[in-house]
Amino acid sequence: MAYLQGCYPLVGKEQLTAGIYSYTVSCPEIVSQAVPGQFVHVRVDGFSLRRPISICGIDTENGLLRMVFEVRGKGTEALAQLVPGQKIDLLGPLGNGFTPPAGQQVVLVGGGIGVPPLLELAARAGDRATAILGFRTASAVILAEDFRAHSCDLRLATDDGSEGYHGFVTGLLEERLAEGAPGMVCACGPMAMLKGVVEIAEAHGVPTQVSLEERMGCGVGACLVCACKTVRDGREVFTHVCKDGPVFDGKEVVFA
Amino acid sequence: MSRLEVNLAGVTLKNPVITASGCCGYGREYDKLYPIERLGGISVKGTTLQERQGNPPCRIAETPSGMLNSVGLQNPGVEAFLQNELPHLKSRDVAVIANVAGSTVEEYCAIAERLDGSGIDLLEVNISCPNVKEGGAAFGTSCTSAAEVVAQMRRRTSKPMMVKLSPNVTDIVSIARAVEDAGADAVSLINTLLGMRIDLKTRRPVLHNNVGGLSGPAVFPVAVRMVWQVAGAVKIPVVGMGGISCWQDAIEMMLAGARAVQIGAALFADPYTPVKVVEGIDAWLEQNGISDVNEIVGAVRPW
Numbered sequence: 119m120a121y122l123q124g125c126y127p128l129v130g131k132e133q134l135t136a137g138i139y140s141y142t143v144s145c146p147e148i149v150s151q152a153v154p155g156q157f158v159h160v161r162v163d164g165f166s167l168r169r170p171i172s173i174c175g176i177d178t179e180n181g182l183l184r185m186v187f188e189v190r191g192k193g194t195e196a197l198a199q200l201v202p203g204q205k206i207d208l209l210g211p212l213g214n215g216f217t218p219p220a221g222q223q224v225v226l227v228g229g230g231i232g233v234p235p236l237l238e239l240a241a242r243a244g245d246r247a248t249a250i251l252g253f254r255t256a257s258a259v260i261l262a263e264d265f266r267a268h269s270c271d272l273r274l275a276t277d278d279g280s281e282g283y284h285g286f287v288t289g290l291l292e293e294r295l296a297e298g299a300p301g302m303v304c305a306c307g308p309m310a311m312l313k314g315v316v317e318i319a320e321a322h323g324v325p326t327q328v329s330l331e332e333r334m335g336c337g338v339g340a341c342l343v344c345a346c347k348t349v350r351d352g353r354e355v356f357t358h359v360c361k362d363g364p365v366f367d368g369k370e371v372v373f374a
Numbered sequence: 375m376s377r378l379e380v381n382l383a384g385v386t387l388k389n390p391v392i393t394a395s396g397c398c399g400y401g402r403e404y405d406k407l408y409p410i411e412r413l414g415g416i417s418v419k420g421t422t423l424q425e426r427q428g429n430p431p432c433r434i435a436e437t438p439s440g441m442l443n444s445v446g447l448q449n450p451g452v453e454a455f456l457q458n459e460l461p462h463l464k465s466r467d468v469a470v471i472a473n474v475a476g477s478t479v480e481e482y483c484a485i486a487e488r489l490d491g492s493g494i495d496l497l498e499v500n501i502s503c504p505n506v507k508e509g510g511a512a513f514g515t516s517c518t519s520a521a522e523v524v525a526q527m528r529r530r531t532s533k534p535m536m537v538k539l540s541p542n543v544t545d546i547v548s549i550a551r552a553v554e555d556a557g558a559d560a561v562s563l564i565n566t567l568l569g570m571r572i573d574l575k576t577r578r579p580v581l582h583n584n585v586g587g588l589s590g591p592a593v594f595p596v597a598v599r600m601v602w603q604v605a606g607a608v609k610i611p612v613v614g615m616g617g618i619s620c621w622q623d624a625i626e627m628m629l630a631g632a633r634a635v636q637i638g639a640a641l642f643a644d645p646y647t648p649v650k651v652v653e654g655i656d657a658w659l660e661q662n663g664i665s666d667v668n669e670i671v672g673a674v675r676p677w
Contacts, residue, residue, distance in 0.1 A: 120406055121406060121407075122407075123407060123644075123645055123646065161643060161644070165436065165643075166436055166437070166439065166440055166441050166590050166591075166639065166642070166643060167434070167436045167441055167642055167643070168642065168643065193436070209645065332431050332432070333431065333432050333433070333434045333435070334434070335434050335441070335443070335642050336397070336403070336641060336642050336645075337642075338403040338404070338406075338645070339399060339402075339403050340397060340398050340399040340403040340404065340641070341396065341397055341399075341434075341443070341445070341642065342396075342399075342419070342428065342433075342445050342448050343431075343433040343434040343443055343445055344431070344433075344434075345428060345429075345430070345431045345433055345445075345448070346431065347430075355427060356427050356428055356430075356431075356448060361403075
C-alpha cells in the first residue's frame, strides 16, 4: 500500500468535549487513498515520535481528512494548540482498514476515543449500520450527532447511566445481536471491551474486526515496536499494529 | 567518481549515509517514499540464526530529545532473510549490510558461515544489543569476549566484518582495539545507551523489558565523543551513529572521524532524513569547494 508524507493545512478545528479535538486537514493526496480504519502518523514539533491518529472522516470530493484525538500527554497537548491555517505534518494513510462485507448489515461498537474510526464506516453503510457507542458519562459523549446524520441506528451507553443505556456496550451488543445477525461487527475501544465484543459476536457466529492500539515508532512496519500478540497459522506470534493492523480479525487477537 | 563516494572495508558506498539496523527493516517500507538507491547502504534488521519473537510490548518510550526501545531482536531468522529479503535488496543498487547477533559464539559463527556465500556486501556484528537477556551486549562489554567472537567469526567468513560497539562500557577504545586486533575490518558505533522510564501512576517501568536502549538527538554528543576517541585509536574505518538527525550532524560525525554514518531514530520523525542528509552533505561540499567527502573524515582540529 502506498502512503505519503507532507505538510498540509489545518482547515477546521473543533473541541468536541473536554480534551478531545476534531481536526480537518486539506490533504487530497492522502484522502484519495484512505479507507475507514486506517490512521495517519502526525508529527508534533519538538517531539521525537509521531502520534498515530485514526482517520475519522474521508471527504474525497473536497480532499478533506478528519481526525479526532484526545489530549493524553505533552505531545497531543502541543498538537491541540494548532490553529486553522497552520500546517500539519502527516504520514499516511497507514495500516489496514475495516472491510465489512458489502451490502450487508454491520454493527459498529465503539468505546470512548475508540469511536472516531467507526464514523466513516457509518457514513458508508448508512441505514445498514447499527452504532453502539459507549462513554463514561453524558458529558464525554462525542460524535453522536454525526452518526445520526448518517442515518444509522444509534444506541448510546454510559457507564453511569447519565445518557442512554446504563452499562457497557456489551449489554447493547447482546440486545442487538438477539434481533438478528449482521454481516460483521466492527469495534474499536479498550482491550477489555474488545475482548467482550469478540466473545459475544463469536457466540452468535458473527465475524468481527477490531482496531488495536499500541505505542508506535515508525508507523510503517520498519521498526517493529508496536507488537501485539495474534494467532497466525495456528501459533501465537507478535505482529505489528501499524502494518498488520490496526484492524485485525477478532479471532486472531490474543486478549490478555 | 562522485565526491560522495566512500570505501568501507573494501565496499564502495555511493554516499556515506546508511540506514541503521532496526530502523528500516529490509528497506521495503521507506522504498515506498523514495527509491532506496538514494542511500549509500542499508543495515538490515538484526538477524539471528533462528526466528525470534522479541520482547512483549510496550517496546518504546519517548524521552526528552530521544526514545527508548526494547524490541528484543524480533526477526524471522537468517534463512528467512536469505530467502525472502536478500533477493529484493540485491536487485537494487545499494550496499547490503547484514546486521547479525547471536546468543553464543557458535551462533555468531554459524550465521557468519551461512552468509559467507550470500550476496551481502558487509557483515555488521552486533555485540551490543541491550535488549536481550542472553548474549548480545554480554559479548560487547569485555575485550576478551568481543575479541573471541570476532576471531572465531573471522575463520568462518571471507566477508568484510564491521563490529557494532556498545557505549555501555567503561572504555570503548579498548574494546575497539580488541576487535581490530581480532580481525575486524571496521567498527560502527554507538549502539543505544541503556536507559529506563517509570510510569508514576502504575509505578511500572514504561518498557515491559524494564530497561531499553536510548537513541535520538539526546545521545548525539556522546556518540561524537566516542567516535572521535575510537577513530584516534584504530586504523580500521569507523562508522558513526547515534542521534544524527540532519546533514550538519552527519558532517560533524565525519569530522570526528567517521568514514560513513548511520541514521536510525530520526527516520521516525522524518522518513526522508537520510535523503536530506545526502543532499545536505553534497551541497555543503560544493559550497566549501571540497571535491571528495573523504577529506573531511577525521578533519576536526582539536584544541
